[in-house]
Amino acid sequence: MRSHWRLPRGVDELLPPNAWELEVLRRRVIDLFVAWGFDYIDPPLIEYLDSLLIGSGSDLDLQTLKVVDQVSGRQLGVRADMTSQAVRVDAHSRPVVGVQRLCYAGPVVYANPQISYASRIPLKAGAEIFGCDGLTADAEIIQLMLNVVVQAGISKPVLLLGDMGVYRALEAELLAAGDLRPEDREALFQCVQRKSEADIKALLGQSHLSSVVATLPNMLGDQGVFDELKSLLAGASSLALGAIDRLQSLALSLTQGETDVAMRIDVSELSGYGYHNGPVFAVYHPTHGQALAQGGRYDGIGSLFGRGRAATGFDIDLKRLITEAVQSRTLVFAPFCEGDEKKSLMHKVAELRNSGLAVRVALNAADALDDQFTAYLTNSSGQWQLVELPQ
Secondary structure (H helix, E strand, O other): OOOOOOOOOOOOOOOOOHHHHHHHHHHHHHHHHHHOOOEEOOOOOEEEHHHHOOOOOHHHHHHOEEEEOOOOOOEEEEOOOOHHHHHHHHHHHOOOOOOEEEEEEEEOOOOOOOOOOOOOOOEEEEEEEEOOOOHHHHHHHHHHHHHHHHHOOOOOOEEEEEEHHHHHHHHHHHHHHOOOOHHHHHHHHHHHHHOOHHHHHHHOOOOHHHHHHHHHHHOEEOOOHHHHHHHHOOOOOHHHHHHHHHHHHHHHHHHOOOOOOEEEEEOOOOOOOOOOOOEEEEEEEOOEEEEEEEEEEOOOHHHHHOOOOOEEEEEEEHHHHHHHHOOOOOEEEEOOOOHHHHHHHHHHHHHHHHOOOEEEEOOOOOOOOOOOOOEEEEEEOOEEEEEEOOO
């Protein structure tokens, strides 16, 4: 049996009405970005591979679909993440002095689905701030991220805050003390990501510092957890404690806003592709098993482009939110007619379309009104009238 119509595993397509709802949501999100003063960019779907993988870890390399460019003979990558493209734009395509705000919305491609039921072609929207190393930039990005989630119809989201600086400082101490072998760095990172205390202990030595790192996944809670963290890390380096202070200041600045958001602190939250090196953040909701949006600070990543700048940003997969954002669509039915009646009908149709309504004109007498329409046009005494259907 022929199966040419089948799509590859994890590759999906959107049909009516979800395809349109996704486009409506994309437009609303871009409008929100622009209203906050961000400049929209549209980077290419493919680039030279070494450009896409700048500053990233091996996990992004594994997610990037690779092809050979028949023109140059060089290896190309189909983007799996758009942050590196924004970094390149800030460094070379549109370098500015001072702060630059960039935003984007477009598809990315995963060589392997991150989870079994996820799409390999998510539609990512995101925003990045370059050139500001203060917490005010992180706070603005987080507030914008929360606004995007609300724009998509998510009520009472949960904001998770962490800081990669805590983990990286402890990792450096473990390596210096010989409690962690260099070849086990990636394994430890993954164990902490999974919050597997037993696996963490199996990788580390028996020192007090090792037990502290193994305890990190249990240090989750509201802002009251900061006192426990400072007590736990009392013997750690000043870098780790400094990251805790930074995170506490960020959390405090966010609570001063008027948002209906629950905040949770988790210093073992190691989100992203491994290029983050400061505060990290993610938005969750009880109806979704995975993070709805996530991001963080990634200072200096652009140095491999020749311009290492302070940077922070986030992205969100809009495809995962369209079921929350679906709104009813007004669709008007215009009947089939001919001659002078059709001329007057088309004049009315043009008037309705110019006013923002969607009108579908019947192509023949068999093309009839059905339940997908919300209104119809009828000719009453030579005048076309719009009649709404009961919903």
